[in-house]
Amino acid sequence: MIQPLTIADYARRHKLWACFCALFFLIVFFSCASAVYDILVLNEKAPLYALGAGMVGFAATAAGSIPGLFMNKLSDRTEDLMLGSAAGMMIAAAFFSLLMPALEASDKLFANEWLSMAWVIFGIFLGIVFLLGINAITPHEHFESGAEGPEIQVRDGIWLFVLAIIIHNVPEGMAMGISFAAEDMQIGVPLTAAIALQDLPEGLAVVLALCTTSISRVKAVMIGVLSGLMEPIGALFGVSLTAQLGYAYPLGLALSAGAMFFVVFHEVIPETHRRGHQTAATLGLMFGFCLLMVLDRGLG
Secondary structure, rough: OOOOEEEEHHHOHHHHHHHHHHHHHHHEEEEEHHHHOOOOOOOOHHHHHHHHHHHHHHHHHHHHHHHOOOOOOHHHHHHOOOOOOOOHHHHHHHHHHHHHHHHHHHHHHHOOOHHHHHHHHHHHHHHHHHHHHHHHHHHHEOOOEEEEEEOOOOOOOOHHHHHHHHHHHHHHHHHHHOOOOOHHHHHHHHHHHHHHHHHHHHHHHHHHHHHHOOHHHHHHHHHHHHHHHHHHHHHHHHHHHOOOOOOHHHHHHHHHHHHHHHHHHHHHHHHHHOOOOOHHHHHHHHHHHHHHHHHHHHHO
């Protein structure tokens, strides 16, 4: 097995990786700063709505994490059922609140139906490539499937799990930000409600999983709560990406949908099927999907 390197040593040996990471963080920082400027100076509503949506996601993650202070570990079947439900909610949110509006917005921009569809499909795969890139450059570790990304040594191994949670929350925040880029409440509100609702069981499941490691229960809950801060950051980043609307708007919606599909199919569903509770996880997924479909129709 390759001996993990410190971040500094890894950066020295992989200069392209270091440059790419630095560039990505600069883009995120300036995008968020631009969105904050638009809120405070230009009084623009879209980034304000996006920030509000991100804070709702953060609050939901915190609300789901806090019961971890008092609850013991759930059974594997219950955890898989909860995560399956969260996966179903994410699929429904991505389909009804991102993909369908992306197709509608793209149809208004392109006279040719095939070009319109191709633009949305391009956005979906752009979202997948975005998440693959984040996975490739970020050292992280999943509770069941193990380590991914660069083999970098960290002082406290728990941060590899934390980075995995952050990677999971980023596309959710981006989706909320992009959904409000056109100030369309019929898209943004149902999506925000959907993501917040699935953050509740997801936050609890993450904290209870962290509690099985060497860290204290209080620290596990703090990590669960603070991981939700990536949602307002992701929301500001997302709304900045589509600030000019036009062709960027349906592309951004499709990108978010692709990123959320990737998280569900690549990470969440496999995690729920590793311990032999596929039926419970699948039933939870179908329940979550149908619940969010009803919610989307009710709020949309």
